[in-house]
Amino acid sequence: SIITMVNIWGTWCPNCLNEMAELAQMHERFQALGCGIVGLEFEKKPLEEVKDTALAIIRESGVTYPNVIRPETGLLAESITTYPTTLFVDSEGRVLCLPITGALVWEYEPTLEKLLAGEEVPVEAEAPAESGEYRVVVCDDEGPVKGVVVQLCDDTTCSFQKTKADGVATSVVDVPEAY
Secondary structure, three states, X not given: OOEEEEEEEOOOOHHHHHHHHHHHHHHHHHHHOOOEEEEEEOOOOOHHHHHHHHHHHHHHOOOOOOEEEOOOXXXXXXXXXXXXEEEEEEOOOOEOOOOEEOOOHHHHHHHHHHHHOOOXXXXXXXXXXXXXXXXXXXXXXXXXXXXXXXXXXXXXXXXEEEOOOOOEXXXXXXXXXXX
């Protein structure tokens, strides 16, 4: 394929699962353009704990594009903290534009079309105009707990953050201008 869309997902991520049936349909359209989709299921559980669940999700959502289930950990997998994350890569494995973070299915085809047409697609992030912050505090009977991994989700993304010494985990989110 000329361009491959790599969709990084997890069995625990509701937003990832919600977009998979649409991705299955999109795969047919991408193939007609000489492009493809590859799913990369990743989480920090042993393969034997997630394999059956991942395969069932793939089957039930009608996905026919290739998926790698729990690849070996590495720089890319370790650097992903928001799920789903979608990358567009060329045949040499070079990332062609900014990753799309979140289940933003409506952005995938226009991004691919721009890349195929040679149009400019941002490769560097712009600072958000305004943002909000999720803040979660984790405590036990003795007070704040450091190092707990907290999953924070909104309508399109899920991310992981570790609590700091004060027991706080935060995640910054873009706030639409309408608010």
